[in-house]
Amino acid sequence: MEAQNSHEIATLQNLIHLEYDAIEAYKEAIERLSDANYRARFEEFLLDQRAHVADLGAHMKSLGEDPPEFGDVKSMWTVGKVVVGNFVGDSAILKAMKSNEEATCAAYEKVAQEDISSALQRIVTKNLHDQARHRAWMVDEIENH
Numbered sequence: 835m836e837a838q839n840s841h842e843i844a845t846l847q848n849l850i851h852l853e854y855d856a857i858e859a860y861k862e863a864i865e866r867l868s869d870a871n872y873r874a875r876f877e878e879f880l881l882d883q884r885a886h887v888a889d890l891g892a893h894m895k896s897l898g899e900d901p902p903e904f905g906d907v908k909s910m911w912t913v914g915k916v917v918v919g920n921f922v923g924d925s926a927i928l929k930a931m932k933s934n935e936e937a938t939c940a941a942y943e944k945v946a947q948e949d950i951s952s953a954l955q956r957i958v959t960k961n962l963h964d965q966a967r968h969r970a971w972m973v974d975e976i977e978n979h
Contacts, residue, residue: 839897842954845945846894849961850902852941853887859934863927872924875971876931882964889957896953928976935969 860880867873891901942962950958 842950843894843897843899845950846890847902849945850887850890852938853883853890854904856883856934856938859931863931867924867927869924879968886961893954893957928972932969932972932976935965935972939965939969
């Protein structure tokens with residue numbers, strides 16, 4: 835049980851860092867997007883990311899550990915893709931954010947295949963559903979506009 839808890843805590847830390855990175859990327863994207871509809875949609879997605887941090891953090895606290903309160907080194911790369919996108923407009927920002935969502939989905943998909951508690955599995959499944967919804971919206975916008 836101890837080994838599973840330590841694995842689950844490490845998994846939670848990684849996912850929380852990833853979510854904080856996503857939060858920063860969304861904040862940067864929202865500031866740089868010119869299309870008001872895109873900004874509104876990204877605000878909704880930002881709320882999802884914040885809810886993910888809260889849910890993952892609450893589960894981590896239930897295991898007796900304090901959750902991280904910020905992202906990690908990857909955030910510079912995640913946010914950097916969005917900042918660079920500013921030079922070529924909303925389309926590039928959407929593509930950068932889609933790339934971020936693909937990485938986030940991949941991380942959640944990997945965790946979903948691991949031997950984790952049913953409580954964490956429920957959180958991971960919900961968060962993965964949200965991330966896949968974000969990614970699908972971005973793919974649709976990129977392909978149809």
